[in-house]
Amino acid sequence: MLQEQVIFKEKIAILSPEIYVQLESQRKWADALAQMKITSPQTIMTGGNSDSGDSVSNLFNLLQIEHLTGLPDRLQLNQGTSTPSLSTASTKTYLSPDSEKKSLRAKSAELKIPVVLVVDTSTSMSGERIDSLNAGISTFKQQFEPSSKISQSVKLAIITSNSNGRGIQDFVNIDEFAPSPFKAEGETMMGKGINLALQEIENYLASQKPWLFYIIGPATNNNWQLTDKDWQKSTQRAWKAVEENKLNFFVVNVQGVDSINLIKFGSPKTSPKLFNEFQELFHWIAEILKKSFQE
Numbered sequence: 001m002l003q004e005q006v007i008f009k010e011k012i013a014i015l016s017p018e019i020y021v022q023l024e025s026q027r028k029w030a031d032a033l034a035q036m037k038i039t040s041p042q043t044i045m046t047g048g049n050s051d052s053g054d055s056v057s058n059l060f061n062l063l064q065i066e067h068l069t070g071l072p073d074r075l076q077l078n079q080g081t082s083t084p085s086l087s088t089a090s091t092k093t094y095l096s097p098d099s100e101k102k103s104l105r106a107k108s109a110e111l112k113i114p115v116v117l118v119v120d121t122s123t124s125m126s127g128e129r130i131d132s133l134n135a136g137i138s139t140f141k142q143q144f145e146p147s148s149k150i151s152q153s154v155k156l157a158i159i160t161s162n163s164n165g166r167g168i169q170d171f172v173n174i175d176e177f178a179p180s181p182f183k184a185e186g187e188t189m190m191g192k193g194i195n196l197a198l199q200e201i202e203n204y205l206a207s208q209k210p211w212l213f214y215i216i217g218p219a220t221n222n223n224w225q226l227t228d229k230d231w232q233k234s235t236q237r238a239w240k241a242v243e244e245n246k247l248n249f250f251v252v253n254v255q256g257v258d259s260i261n262l263i264k265f266g267s268p269k270t271s272p273k274l275f276n277e278f279q280e281l282f283h284w285i286a287e288i289l290k291k292s293f294q295e
Contacts, residue, residue, distance in 0.1 A: 005029050006243060008036070011060045013250070014273065016068055017288040022077040024209075024292070027245070031075055039074075040067045111153040114171060114201055114210040115289065118193040119182060120217035120253075122162040126184040129217065132254075134181045136278025143286030144174045150293045151175045157200055161193025161214070162186035171204055190216070191230025194238055201247070211248045211292075212238065213285055248292075252281055 009029060013020045023032050036043065043063040071077075117137075125133060144151040151174040158169035163186035169177070194214060201210045241247035252273040275281040 005033060006239075007060055008033050011063050012068070013288070015063065015065045017291045019068055019072060019077070020288075021292045022072060023075075024248075026075075026077060028075050028077065032071060035071060035074055036063075036067070039070075043067055111149075111208065112204075112206045113154050113208040113289070113293070114157070114204050114206045115154055116157045116159060116197045116201060116210065116212050117285075118159045118161050118197045118212065118214045120162070120188065120190070120193070120215060121160045121182045121184055122186050122188040122217060123184050124188060125182075125217045130182055130184045132278045133215075134179075136282045137182075138179045139279055140282040140286060141174055141177050141179065143283060144290070146175055150290060153293065154289060155204070155206075157197075157204075159193050159197050159200070161188075161190060163189050163192075165189055165192040165196060167196065167200065171200075188217070189230075190214075191232075191234040194234035195230060198234070198237060198241070209246065209248060211289065212250070214249075214251045215281070216251055216253045252285075254278055254281060 009020070009024075012023065012032075023029055040063070043060055119133070119137075121130070144154070154174050155171040156169065156174060156177050157167065157171045159165065159167050160182065165186075168180065194212075197212055197214075201212065204210075238247065238249045242249050250273060252275065254275050254277055273281075273284070275284065
């Protein structure tokens with residue numbers, strides 16, 4: 001069931017980010033999956049239809065947006081949503097009505113949604129690709145209304161993923177974000193970037209579930225798996241956090257990336273997201289963040 005849910009969540013994220021956010025915030029994935037098995041059993045296929053023989057490779061291959069019609073109403077998703085806190089400990093405090101109102105206002109003002117972009121800036125991104133990447137990220141800030149609640153609440157950090165992988169942007173709200181051009185250098189080192197991102201997320205005091213987007217590029221050589229010994233452990237660590245409902249994690253890039261590279265780095269159960277250009281990619285990231293934000 002857990003494996004099915006992970007695949008189901010990835011499909012919903014592609015088809016309808018809005019429904020994804022509603023299901024995620026109300027933790028109704030199990031209910032949604034059960035509903036789909038009843039109302040659209042034809043969308044759930046396992047085994048027998050894949051050349052690979054993988055028993056899960058065809059899960060939800062036939063799922064389309066029209067199959068989601070009515071799902072929010074059946075699950076009563078439209079009756080208000082709230083995003084679960086990352087905190088595992090809870091202490092109940094009884095407040096007067098006035099104190100409770102002040103507490104809620106303070107909590108809203110302190111809302112922190114950590115978002116980390118891990119960007120492959122190895123030499124495989126040289127030339128037009130790095131120029132397109134720089135042009136794309138320069139439009140990312142423009143996707144958010146200045147001084148809005150979400151532009152103040154989203155805390156963005158950026159990490160480069162290459163042989164000199166490092167954080168080039170500490171957590172800062174969108175209004176304060178000033179994009180700096182990326183420079184293509186070094187070898188493809190996927191594991192280093194992901195590990196650094198996960199460490200930054202763990203060290204950051206957040207009030208909402210973090211978002212991690214890995215923008216992956218072509219491998220700089222055919223032996224990247226030998227030189228980058230951390231890539232498997234780092235991705236397994238990230239996908240484990242997703243399964244435990246502690247992280248939103250997406251592997252993304254534009255057309256032209258080596259498909260084998262993408263498949264190996266993505267979840268073993270799902271496919272990474274591919275876009276036609278970087279501006280479209282950053283627009284999608286902005287939209288899914290805006291849909292996850294509850295005013």
